[in-house]
Amino acid sequence: MLREGDVVPRNTKKTGRNYQLAKQNLDQIFDKLPDPIFVTDQYGNVLLSNSTTALTLDMSLDQLLKSNIRDLVNKGYYTKSYALEAVEKKCVVKGELTTRLNFKQMSTSTPIMDDEGNVILVLTTGRTIDIADKCTSPEERELINRRKREMEYLRSYVLDTDTIVAESKAMRQLLLQAHAVAQTDSTVVLYGETGSGKEILAKYLHRHSKRAGEPFIAVNCATFPEHLVESELFGYEKGAFTGANAEGKIGLFEAAHRGTLFLDEIAELPFSLQSKLLRVLETYEVRRLGSHVDRKLDFRLIAATHKDLQKMTQDGTFRADLYYRLNVIPIHIPPLRDRPEDIVALSFKFLEDFKKKYGPEIQLTPDTLESFRKYHWPGNVRELRNVVERLVISGLQSDSSEQLVLDTQIDGIVSQYDYFRLAGLNGTLKQVMRALEERYIYQVLNECGGRIGEAADKLGIYRTVLYRKLKAFERERNAAK
Numbered sequence: 001m002l003r004e005g006d007v008v009p010r011n012t013k014k015t016g017r018n019y020q021l022a023k024q025n026l027d028q029i030f031d032k033l034p035d036p037i038f039v040t041d042q043y044g045n046v047l048l049s050n051s052t053t054a055l056t057l058d059m060s061l062d063q064l065l066k067s068n069i070r071d072l073v074n075k076g077y078y079t080k081s082y083a084l085e086a087v088e089k090k091c092v093v094k095g096e097l098t099t100r101l102n103f104k105q106m107s108t109s110t111p112i113m114d115d116e117g118n119v120i121l122v123l124t125t126g127r128t129i130d131i132a133d134k135c136t137s138p139e140e141r142e143l144i145n146r147r148k149r150e151m152e153y154l155r156s157y158v159l160d161t162d163t164i165v166a167e168s169k170a171m172r173q174l175l176l177q178a179h180a181v182a183q184t185d186s187t188v189v190l191y192g193e194t195g196s197g198k199e200i201l202a203k204y205l206h207r208h209s210k211r212a213g214e215p216f217i218a219v220n221c222a223t224f225p226e227h228l229v230e231s232e233l234f235g236y237e238k239g240a241f242t243g244a245n246a247e248g249k250i251g252l253f254e255a256a257h258r259g260t261l262f263l264d265e266i267a268e269l270p271f272s273l274q275s276k277l278l279r280v281l282e283t284y285e286v287r288r289l290g291s292h293v294d295r296k297l298d299f300r301l302i303a304a305t306h307k308d309l310q311k312m313t314q315d316g317t318f319r320a321d322l323y324y325r326l327n328v329i330p331i332h333i334p335p336l337r338d339r340p341e342d343i344v345a346l347s348f349k350f351l352e353d354f355k356k357k358y359g360p361e362i363q364l365t366p367d368t369l370e371s372f373r374k375y376h377w378p379g380n381v382r383e384l385r386n387v388v389e390r391l392v393i394s395g396l397q398s399d400s401s402e403q404l405v406l407d408t409q410i411d412g413i414v415s416q417y418d419y420f421r422l423a424g425l426n427g428t429l430k431q432v433m434r435a436l437e438e439r440y441i442y443q444v445l446n447e448c449g450g451r452i453g454e455a456a457d458k459l460g461i462y463r464t465v466l467y468r469k470l471k472a473f474e475r476e477r478n479a480a481k
């Protein structure tokens with residue numbers, strides 16, 4: 001951060017490191033733009049674009065980047081192309097067009113010329129026109145408004161999934177490392193406590209890799225019953241075993257073909273399957289259960305765990321050969337309590353997210369933030385997100401009762417006085433029971449220092465059930481957005 005008296009380097013020469021950084025990250029800069037944008041060559045081939053453009057056309061960014069504008073017009077993705085007109089006329093061309101998903105846009109195409117005045121590139125930007133107001137019939141207006149809401153949702157989805165808060169030095173370095181690693185095809189193991197951000201980082205690696213337009217398949221090895229893991233991973237042929245789907249089923253390895261396979265909780269993979277996984281990673285061939293044919297696949301593997309895999313190899317619970325095959329690039333995500341700068345930045349991010357969703361004017365007081373910084377966060381970022389959401393919902397801010405709620409959350413001191421109101425518990429019995437269940441689970445996790453197995457024992461449930469519940473809490477919140 002700049003302080004008074006600091007000398008700000010002036011932007012006189014376009015040779016500095018930051019300029020190079022900006023140039024190198026042009027793809028990302030494009031992708032952050034909330035409006036459609038693309039660059040084509042003189043033949044109409046799309047060279048650069050962003051996810052928003054792809055969304056208005058109902059296609060993936062990768063598909064778009066392999067397309068030609070003339071073909072897109074011929075196939076009805078656009079009603080017309082100003083980019084092609086700009087090549088012909090050699091001047092800026094503007095006008096309205098409609099995309100396949102019925103988005104009306106004001107499009108501006110600007111040609112970029114070489115020294116001899118030949119068009120070499122065309123930059124096209126679009127602004128979605130608010131046509132809802134011009135519609136007369138209520139049905140038409142409703143349809144368009146619905147499309148707009150869908151578009152807003154997709155747009156925020158595209159932008160939000162990419163947002164990794166990295167304010168602490170440790171996380172910044174980690175993201176730099178991740179960015180470099182994303183460009184390679186090496187196997188990565190993400191180590192970190194539950195809720196510390198392994199999956200969001202795996203998605204980041206995928207989105208910044210050459211596989212970005214292909215599938216990202218996430219599999220939690222702890223949530224499959226042992227007898228199902230093999231058929232889920234490898235798939236099976238028709239009638240391979242009793243109870244199998246009559247049509248057969250494609251496995252998750254195959255589903256990840258050309259993309260990224262994310263194996264979460266890899267330490268929970270049954271020992272018998274570890275050697276099978278190793279074989280796949282050595283040959284990149286899989287054979288469905290009940291089949292005699294090996295299928296050649298191409299995917300990148302990212303694994304994650306909160307356990308010490310190396311120690312497990314010494315204990316004999318994890319195959320050493322698989323460990324060495326997986327552990328090509330280990331990335332360790334520090335627990336949230338070790339990066340207080342992120343606690344604060346994440347709190348603000350989540351507060352903003354939830355304010356958009358729930359709308360109340362709410363602020364985090366310095367006391368709240370201080371108590372956040374001091375807290376142990378056994379459930380890491382996921383738990384912080386939950387706490388901020390509860391705070392926003394209960395609307396308890398800048399008075400003494402808010403501190404009580406936080407104390408309740410953080411130190412397990414339950415005040416009997418008007419507990420339900422202060423804790424923001426209301427609604428149907430089912431809703432209150434669910435909220436209490438979630439809170440209790442996090443309290444026990446806290447008492448167990450974040451150790452899932454121990455917490456599950458204490459709660460009297462299987463660890464797989466506990467995982468499922470934690471994921472379900474998150475899913476429900478996402479669905480409620």
Ligand SMILES: Nc1ncnc2c1ncn2[C@@H]1O[C@H](COP(=O)(O)OP(=O)(O)OP(=O)(O)O)[C@@H](O)[C@H]1O
Binds near residue numbers: 165382
């Ligand atoms: N640095 C971060 N910036 C923004 N959001 C984050 C960050 N880290 C984690 N989150 C959010 O916190 C929640 C938990 O993260 P995630 O699912 O990636 O954790 P995990 O380590 O994979 O958890 P588990 O071990 O339980 O599978 C998600 O909602 C995720 O989006």
